[in-house]
Amino acid sequence: MTKPEHTTTAFNRTATLDSTVAYMGSLMTFLAKASETDGRFALMEYYTKPGNEPPPHIHDREHEMYFVLDGSMRFYCEDKTIDIHAGDVVFLPQGKAHAFNCTSAQVRTLILVAASGEGSVGLDNYFQTMGEATRSMSLPEHATTYVEDTPERAIKACHDNGIYVMSEEETRLALPQYPGFGVPVR
Numbered sequence: 635m636t637k638p639e640h641t642t643t644a645f646n647r648t649a650t651l652d653s654t655v656a657y658m659g660s661l662m663t664f665l666a667k668a669s670e671t672d673g674r675f676a677l678m679e680y681y682t683k684p685g686n687e688p689p690p691h692i693h694d695r696e697h698e699m700y701f702v703l704d705g706s707m708r709f710y711c712e713d714k715t716i717d718i719h720a721g722d723v724v725f726l727p728q729g730k731a732h733a734f735n736c737t738s739a740q741v742r743t744l745i746l747v748a749a750s751g752e753g754s755v756g757l758d759n760y761f762q763t764m765g766e767a768t769r770s771m772s773l774p775e776h777a778t779t780y781v782e783d784t785p786e787r788a789i790k791a792c793h794d795n796g797i798y799v800m801s802e803e804e805t806r807l808a809l810p811q812y813p814g815f816g817v818p819v820r
Contacts, residue, residue, distance in 0.1 A: 642672050649679055655765025659686040659777035662761045665744075673754025678745045678761065679703075683736060686779050688788075689815045690733035690805040695796035696747040696755040698726040700734075705741035708819055709734045710812040731800060731808035735819040740773070756795030763791045781816040 647653055647665050654663040660682035668676045690710075700707065701723045709716040709724050711732040718724050726732045728750040747757045764787070768774075780788065789799050805812060813819055 642670060645670060649771070651768060651771065654768055654771065655762065656768040656774055656777065657761055657765040658688075658783070659683070659774055659779040661768060661771065661773060662765055664758060664762070667758050667762075668749075668755045673749060675746060675748040676755050676758035678758060679742065680745050681740070681742045681773060683740045683773060684818055685736075685781065685816070686777075687733070687735055687815075688780055689785075690731055690800040690809055690812060691792065692731050692798040692800065693726075693728050693747070693757065693796060694798060695728065695749060695751065695753045696757060697728045697750050698732075698757070699746045699748075700724050700726075701744040701746070703742040703744065705736065705738035705743075707734050707741055707743065708737050710809045713811070715811050731805070733805070733809060733812050733815075735813070735817075737819055753796065756797065760791050760795040760797060763795070764788060 649663040654661050660680060663679040665679060666675065666677040700718070702718050702720050704720055706717065706719040709718065709726070709732060711726050711730055716724050717737065747755045749755050785799070792799050800808065
């Protein structure tokens with residue numbers, strides 16, 4: 635049996651301005667990108683606060699896992715509502731509708747996405763497409779979030795990276811326990 639050709643190489647990375655982008659009122663640090671892992675996984679640190687959450691969506695290419703470093707979050711997936719705090723993990727299977735809310739003043743979490751098939755993960759590329767250079771490792775005080783932005787750019791970037799943004803009707807059917815996009819949850 636012949637070993638497959640790999641283009642990856644060992645590396646290390648620290649959360650710095652060079653590895654971080656401002657993204658919809660949050661900060662996203664790329665600790666490992668799909669382009670560095672033969673497309674098999676990406677690891678990001680997400681620093682955010684309530685009101686910056688994305689709309690309900692489905693990942694076509696990847697499983698997603700969150701490990702909370704600081705703060706707390708509430709996830710909605712299938713018929714489940716899952717509360718997690720610092721030190722907890724939640725797993726969201728590929729192909730399942732999901733959404734989340736921040737339930738603390740700020741949240742720092744690691745997001746690991748792993749390819750579930752032959753295709754490359756796309757979430758990190760989505761964040762790189764939507765993000766912009768940041769001058770600080772602090773949360774932006776004034777930023778356009780999903781609630782304020784027109785959705786076309788995000789929907790296209792999602793589509794290009796194997797992520798489907800759900801309509802309100804699709805969300806009501808798939809996630810009946812979800813309180814609604816942009817609704818504060820404590």
